[in-house]
Amino acid sequence: GEDVEQSLFLSVREGDSSVINCTYTDSSSTYLYWYKQEPGAGLQLLTYIFSNMDMKQDQRLTVLLNKKDKHLSLRIADTQTGDSAIYFCAESPRNTGFQKLVFGTGTRLLVSP
Amino acid sequence: DAGVIQSPRHEVTEMGQEVTLRCKPISGHDYLFWYRQTMMRGLELLIYFNNNVPIDDSGMPEDRFSAKMPNASFSTLKIQPSEPRDSAVYFCASRRDRDVTDTQYFGPGTRLTVL
Secondary structure: OOOOEEOOEEEEEOOOOEEEEEEOOOOOOOEEEEEEEOOOOOEEEEEEEEOOOOEEEEOOEEEEEEOOOOEEEEEEOOOOHHHOEEEEEEEOOHHHOOOOOEEOOOEEEEEEO | OOOOEEEOOEEEEOOOOOEEEEEEOOOOOOEEEEEEEEOOOEEEEEEEEEOOEEEEOOOOOOOOEEEEEEEOOEEEEEEOOOOHHHOEEEEEEEEOOOOOOOOOEEOOOEEEEEO
């Protein structure tokens, strides 16, 4: 199947770290992605990770990939109120010819002051 | 680059009316995707084009929905006749064939309300 699963909601306090988790189904996906959707806006690519990597760090963002368990996580350090948004993980499965992205349900992150 | 452009940003119409949503992809992008987002069903891929040719329309919910891409810089998604259950945010996205990361770039969306 092509189910990408995420928890629906996460609430943190400003300054804390946030960890958003995702499980995917297709181990053949070459890249895995994190997109951010702010209220009233489209999805914006945050970061991606190549499937042969375990970790990728980009400023406050850390992506961890566990291929054995098909588990992807996004850690946001020093979370700010401006990070409040919906975060989607996505994969590009081989059975789509790597042409389509399959998105998770999205995790709504709420950052309180 | 201006990014993916969609119009209108908001559309309110009455049941039974025809609705046309428009998208201009990023110049030089070979793929164009139409998505629908609702609270109940999340983000659904409706159809996508490669070099103006529809490749996969298996996500189009029914015959009331149709999409065209007459040239590389323009696509439409049409609903005729519209129904209240079509109310959603419709996104267009594009990407370059030569982008090895397969990253898609999304437009701001069209919020459709069918009364």
